[in-house]
Amino acid sequence: MNIMRKISTALRGSVRESAEVVIDANAIRIFEQEILDAEQGIARSKQQLAHVMAERVQLERANTALKEQIINREQQAAKAWNINDEQLATELAEDIFDKEQTVNEQQLAAQNLTTRERNLTRKIQAAAQQIKTFRRELSIAKATACAQKASNLAGSHSQSVDTHIIDLNASLQRIKQKQQRVDDTSEAISTIESEIGEGSLDKKVEEAGLGTRKADIQSILDRVKKV
Template sequence: MNVMRKIATALRGSVRESAEVVIDANAIRIFEQEIVDAEQGIARSKQQLAYVMAERVQLERANSALRDQILSREQQIAKALVINDEVLASELAEDILEKEQIVNEQLIAVQNLTTRERNLTRKIQLSGQQIKTFRRELGIAKATASAQSASRLAGSHTNSVDTNIIDLTSSLQRIKQQQQRIDDTSDAIAAIENEIGDGALDKKVESAGLGTRKTDIQSILERVKKV
């Protein structure tokens, strides 16, 4: 049982290591997607902020209308009192009381919405600034990754060029050796021909000044001198 637990632990460790390898290999892509997710979150927050602002504006507009109604009722009460209609005046006053309660409740709601609007605005602004920073960091990370990739590629090309130069040097040396071998062979063949070829003996006689033609010429010269 202990062995099985250790195997399970080892498997979890292997999965974790594999996951970390995948994360490291895709770190920039993951970072960029997280920025996109955060930007989408800000967009949703802006929509919520717009809703809060609209609610606040509607409540303020409703309160303004209620205040106008209260002012109108107050004027109606004054006229009712002039004609000594106490009942009507009381009814009007009761209506004013209800409207004032509504105004007070809505004022509290407006204050809460204003606070929420202020907090949301500050949060969106702060998040926006942070995302701009992350965007700049993403650009730097991409540029760095491109530079590192280019450096690795350049190093690979340099190694390839070095290998090619070595190969070229070796090939040139081989060509020179082959050409030298051909020249040496030709010289050797000429030397052999001079030593043991068909005309080798005649060449030696001629070289020694004992050639037949030369002897004949000399004889002719001697004969002419005697005449």
């Protein structure tokens, strides 16, 4: 059981490491998606804020109407009292009481909505400011990633160029060596022909001044001198 537990732990560790590798490889993309999710959250919060504001406005409008009704009922109650209609005056007073209770309740609700509206507005503004900061950081991260990628490509290309230069130098040296070998071979062949070829002996006789043409010319000169 202990061995199986260790194997299970090792597998969980492997899965975690694999997940971390995936997260690291897609960190910028994940960060950008998280920003988009946060922006969508702000949009939903704005809708909620709009709903709160609409509720507050409706309550305030209803209270205004109730206050106008209370004023009208007070005037009616005063007239009923003046004509000694105590029962009608009492009923009007009861209606005024109920409406005032409603006004007080709705005023309290409107105040609570106002407080909630302010808090929600403040939170949305703070979140929006943070997202702006994250957006700037995302742009910097993207620019840095592009720069690093370009640098790596430049380094790779530089190494590739260096390799090509080395190959070119090696090829050039090989060509020069081959050409020099051809020249040396040709020169060696000429030397061999001069030393051991069929005309080598005649050349040596000619160089020694013993050649037939030269001897004949010298003989003619000697003969002419005797005339």
